[in-house]
Amino acid sequence: MIGPVSLALRSITHHRVRTLLLVLCIALVAALPLAIQLLMLRHESTITTRATDTPLVVGAPGSRFDLLLHSLYFRTTPARTLSLADAERIGEERIEERPLATAIPLFLDDTARGHPLVGTTLDYFPFRGLQVSRGTLPQLLGDAVVGEEVAESLGVGVGDPLLTDSGRLYDIGSTYPLRLRIVGVLARSGGPDDRAVFTSLRTTWVVRGLGHGHESLDADSDPALLLGTGEGAVTASAAVRTWTEITDENRSSFHFHGEADAWPVSAIIVVPRDPRSGTILRARLSVDPLLESIEPREVLDETLSIVLRVKRFFDANTLLVGTATALLLILVFALDWKVRQRERETLLKIGASRGWILRVATIELLLILGAGAFVAVGSVILGVLALDRTFGI
């Protein structure tokens, strides 16, 4: 009929307010360190994996950490850029007639509807193990592939247009939005690539205003095309024309002024052919004062050691709060034990053993601790899920 467990449960539900306070108290104290631990674990593995997978990155001299954030996570833009010539030169580095490495240039200075717009070569996709789940990789000027999360959050797919934002990534500037054409969606990879838009380098240069096309269409031929006209319509209807589009008709007219070598590249991912080539290349690059080369894992470890120091402080703090709470809980349970002395005496007089009474009390304690832990874990999981959805960690 009723046993120790149901007796403990009756007591718990009878002292509702006390139980609720205790459970919340335990949950609060347990949730914070649990959440930090979980976030650290998840973050650390996703971040470090990407850094470990990227052997060498070259950028313009400046902050090593900024270069890391820029080239791996598409955050921040470096103050200075390199040129395409630098990428080509690194790709040409040879020993005994064999190239030492593949150089994958990146140019990232703009966004498309809030997502980083990454210009790169087709080498980037196999290097990161990225494949399209729908459509194709960008082949033509104006083609774009989007990460899975971009497609999801913007509700766009293959064949849809995608406008770039006027103004630079993390900076205020002004460029005319370019209407990109989505030709593919990348399969989810669980990293920053899911949240980025990829095009050819040339497309990003057009977005930056470094290249342009000359309009040959009739301004009044088609309202849709009118909106899509390029340079030719600027003076005629600046108010109407809010963006530029690269079409099959005008694609060939797009061109770039200036030396091809000087076109900008914001970072170069260098993939050595083998470890020995990597060592030789690093040595050669380190003497070039115009280049900054970093090993992402090394830079990340320096940074993580700071984070770890902060975490250690947090841990000490948690330990203190935890100890204080534990003492408080002990006090509450001790008071409760005293208040219920009469009840225990009754049970003893009726014929219950001390062991049985202790068992019921222990079950009650464990149920409360368990409920606290359950609420803590539950809220942490819900919180992490919510964070995932909001920030895509």
Next chain:
Amino acid sequence: MSSATPGTPHLRGARVRCEELGFRHPGGDSSLSLASVDLEPGSRTAVIGPSGSGKTTLLHLIAGILSPDRGTVTLDDEVISGLPEAARRRRRLAGIGLVFQEFELLEHLSVRENISLPFAIDPALGSEGRSGRVEELAGRLGLGPLLRRHPRRLSHGERQRVAIARALVVGPRLLLADEPTGNLDPRTGAVVLDQLFAEAERAGTTVLVVTHDHSLLARFEQVIDLESPEPGGGS
């Protein structure tokens, strides 16, 4: 001496014998000593005496809650005062019902759960036919409609009847009641005592009741007066 009424299992009340009992609470100044007490099976005995004369102590000695400093308590043919605590506890749980002045119900349990408490403590107790027993006993004590209530929503009379049901649910051979009507008004007290006697008589249970109310003494076959603590003595 009375036997079970037809229709209930035949149970004989316990014979209780106390001899040359002496007990002093650790740290207490007064001591209890009794020449001899004899409770016939199925008999009804009252214990009277002023406050502090040792009435509760005597009950606890017979119940085996306390162990006497000298003398013996014999339950039927077994000297329980010499048994280790655990053995006394088991005898008490299965064979001795206790009713207290303050009811001593568990506030967080319903009437049904309070009555079933001995079964919760030892599931092996009266495992056959116990499911109907709670309802049957509660019904006879007028608690049928109150089984799901909690003690705080009961009158004092109802609470004491729940306590009586709890004491009797395992079918004890001895019922010890410590001022069971002390917290009840005289009318309710008389009714509750009637019910206690009726239930005890059904099963032939031996009854020992501590009371302050001398008007009730006529209903007992034997009275133990602890008035003069030192020499002690029976009725």
